[in-house]
Amino acid sequence: MLRKMYMKRFIYFFVFFLLLTLSLFFVMNRLSSKTLEDNLIGASKNQLDYVKGILDGIMYEANMYGVQFAADSDVRFYQSQVIELSNYDSQMKKNEIVDRLRQILLSSRSIESIGIYWKSEESFLSTNNTLEARLPFKEVQERGWRIVEGSLYYFAVYPYIQKNGKVEPAQYVVGVKLKTDYLKSLLKKAVNNDSSNAFFLFNQQQLWSEKEVDNDLLKAVNSMLTPQPESTVKYDYHTKSDDYYVLSRYIEPIDAYLITYTRTNDFLQPLDRNRKVFLVSILAVLTLGLFVIFTFYRNYYRNIRLLEKKFSQVEQGNHNTRITENTDKEFYSLFRSFNHMVAEIQELFVSLKTETDLRRSAELKQLQAQINPHFLYNSLFYIMSVAQFSPDAVMRMSKHLAEYYRYLTKLDQHEVTLESELQFAEHFLIIMTLSKKIEYKIDLPAELASLPLTPLIIQPVVENAIQHGIEGRQGAHQVTIDVKRTQTAITIRISDDGKGLSQEDIHRLETQLESDTPPEGIRGVGLWNVNRRLRNTYGELSGLQFSTNDWGGLSVLMLIDFSAEKGETYATTDRG
Template sequence: MIRKMYMKRFIYFFVFFLLLTLSLFFVMNRLSSKTLEENMIGASKNQLDYVKGILDGIMYEANMYGVQFAADSDVRFYQRQVLELSNYDSQMKKNDIADRLRQTLLSSRSIESIGIYWKDEGTFLSTSNSLEARLPFNEIQRPGWRIIDDSLYYFAAYPYIQKSEQLKPVQYVVGVKLNNDYLKSLLQKAVNNDSSRAFLWFDDHRLWDENEVDNDLLKAISELLLPQEGATLKYDYHTNSENYYVLSRYIEALDTYLITYTRTNDFLKPLDHNRKVFLISIIAVLTLGLIVIFTFYRNYDRNIRLMERKFLQVEQGNHSTRITENTDNEFYVLFRSFNHMVAEIQDLFVSLKTETDLRRSAELKQLQAQINPHFLYNSLFFIMSVAKFSPDAVMRMSKHLAEYYRYLTRLDKHEVTLQEELQFAEHFLIIMTLSKKIEYAIDLPPELTSLPLMPLIIQPVVENAIQHGIEGQQGANRVNIDVKQAEEVILIRVSDDGKGLTPDEIQKLETQLDSDTPPEGTRGVGLWNVNRRLKNTYGDRSGLAFSTNDWGGLSVLLMIHVPTEKGESI
């Protein structure tokens, strides 16, 4: 098993083991956090329900006292009795009602004061000695809960049963004010630890709480709250450094929310501590594993990558490369074999290059021998035909013919310049103009004059344009040679206004040029030779292409691929 533990398998096993461990830790941590949070939320919900029950009892008590005194016969007939009784008896009646109000407060911790206000005579009776106690009663027209000056009141009015279609004026109002301090102390029962807070949140954004509440938290809570009676709703709130869960209970009678929020960071600190310890352990294991992997890399994988790079260099044609690094390890025998193999390949390629150069030289001489005699015979026949009546034509013909053949006899190398090759073609055109009515134009950009080029590739195309194009079309007499450069390709276009070729004939000609053997007979041999030499010398991206020009004649395009950085030719 250990012998088969290759580098990749070891890395895969290590990564799989690490990911499995991290996944298990993540799942366990999430389960622990979720369980703890669920227990916390459950306890908070129970306490919130407990406080809600107490608050419902307080509200019921206040409601009962308000209805009790609103329906009390002494209170109800007090205004009539005041008119009938003497001042003394009237005051005693008032004192009796006040005593009953005070006795009611003795049995309740949640009620701060009870007041009765008779609207017609403006009489106010209350257990509170505050002068401002009367003020909340002035504007009351219907029973219900009110929040006035951060205090909670329940108001009962007489008549306490009103029909909507026949509203009667209110005779008197009974107001029960709840004890703020008691309500605030009640909120403390809604929390179960120091990380929790509770408060009442009213529709107008007022609240009761003994502790300051974060404004951002209040704003977030106000946007989330939903008035759903009978259900405790949970919300999550997060800041950059703090996490909270918020519980709310809607109290429909007060249009108020009983809210608790708990900071969970304190409870999750032990889990965070365990997580950090575990992460440190994982990092230590990972570091140790990386050291082991690095050791394997230095001893094995790096040498494999080195071999791969060297083989790539050999594939790209660098046969002089050798491995001189890390020759003192177990890869020494393999490196030595590689160096010996590449040396043998290099010798083989040198021998093959020499043989190829000799073959190309012989082929070039053979192709030149096929081209030159054809033109020489035509020129000599022309001289013979004009010698008797035009000595000047003979002299001009002889002069350009001498220049023409001097160019051929001086070809002791495989390359000439583009300007020299075009001058050679121009000698040929001038010779043709002596015997034919031909007009020609040569366009060579100055920057391309010294471009190296193989000889005898333009003249055969020009000759073909005259013999098979112009001579086959009555009135045709124009030949243009245009040279351009497009990126890494030199384009030499030879155009004539001769009879041209149909698309089918062009396709047939291109098929003949792609053949490994020249076409039968003499037609097309010159173009086949040029196309073959271009491909042999400049690669398969070079060669001839044909198209119909604007004159209706044929344009032959010589494409010569000249890469920016030439590789070694074989």
């Protein structure tokens, strides 16, 4: 697996890991920013609700005092009593009402003044009995909240309750003026810190604030405002350099908005700074990582790939390859060991080839020496016995005997063709048919004639079929040689109609052939030798197999399994 991990894949994985880390950090940073912003907005909403609650209490208090004095009997009958009372008693009555109004101011922090104005008499009682104080009362015809000269008033009129749906003119007006500075001081409770500001916006025109409000922000907010009395509405406002979130709460009784806005840059700036530091760190890690990868590639990976390439050449049989590139200390010893190892392997293969050639030559000479001399004697005696009355038989015997021994004496190569090996076996069979009653048949497909084959591999099996098969059974006289091919092997089946072998004898014979040493004596040595040569030359899947045929005799199957190299040769022969 490590051999297949290319450098490009490693770089891709490294970059992917960095991008994944960067993405996770970006997501975490966004989540942190969102969480912080949500917490800030939540805190601002709570503060806004708190101020709204205080303001509702102030308005309720002003409303209550206005209604209280509008329905008060002393106030309602004050004008009629003044006419009937003396000047002293009238003044005392006036002082009594004013004292009651002033007592309210002592118990309230939000009320600046309270006044009562009788329209028909144009008389005015107030805690602030100045000419300017009575002016806001003159135009009032109905109860409600008003902004007059930058101050917030609540007006109650008498009659307070209209009868039968008829609008009756106001007899007198009770006005409660709230402290503007106190209302502005409430705005401090609606801000988080110096990055926040709050203000009241009345009728979307008049502004109350303790701090200066940016005009562009005010215009943008004014265009976005919608009256939603029961909820706090959030808006976003952005400039080139700053980001804001804006919260507004509509106060329906006074037709005003309580608005707070916060610049988020001051809160998110530490996170932005951390993000920038992290990005710089990621770039530094990326640069360092690429440098390490380049160094690894130059000093290690390239040398490892070179070593892998050289090993592949050795596997393909190129034992002359060497590593001649200059390298550093880490790989110098390894490359030197590789060159030494390949040189040793090359010497070993040369030595092995020499020994193999010598062994095959010795085996061939041994096989040539093992040819039964009795075969020659019997053939010569046959020639002598028929020389006087059958010259043709002498000529045929002499011809095939000469071809037989010429093949043996001139055999100096390690491979022959299948056709020549079968011709050699046929010479032997013809010689045997001249002296004995034997019939034979050889079936060789034409496309297999030039197939390379190790020499003297078929004749010993044919000779064994005649000596131990046909000669051991009365009337036996048939020998067949059948050559076939499969996908990866060649089979040569040699069958006779001799006495055959029992299953126990076949098993015993197969056991002898599997032995590493030849059987004692001369019986079975030929078959053991053929089986051993087949396995040594063509691999462990090759060898001899035995079975009883339809004649009752023995069939010897010679299986030749071609390796990859032999298979290529076979395929070439088959195509030719």
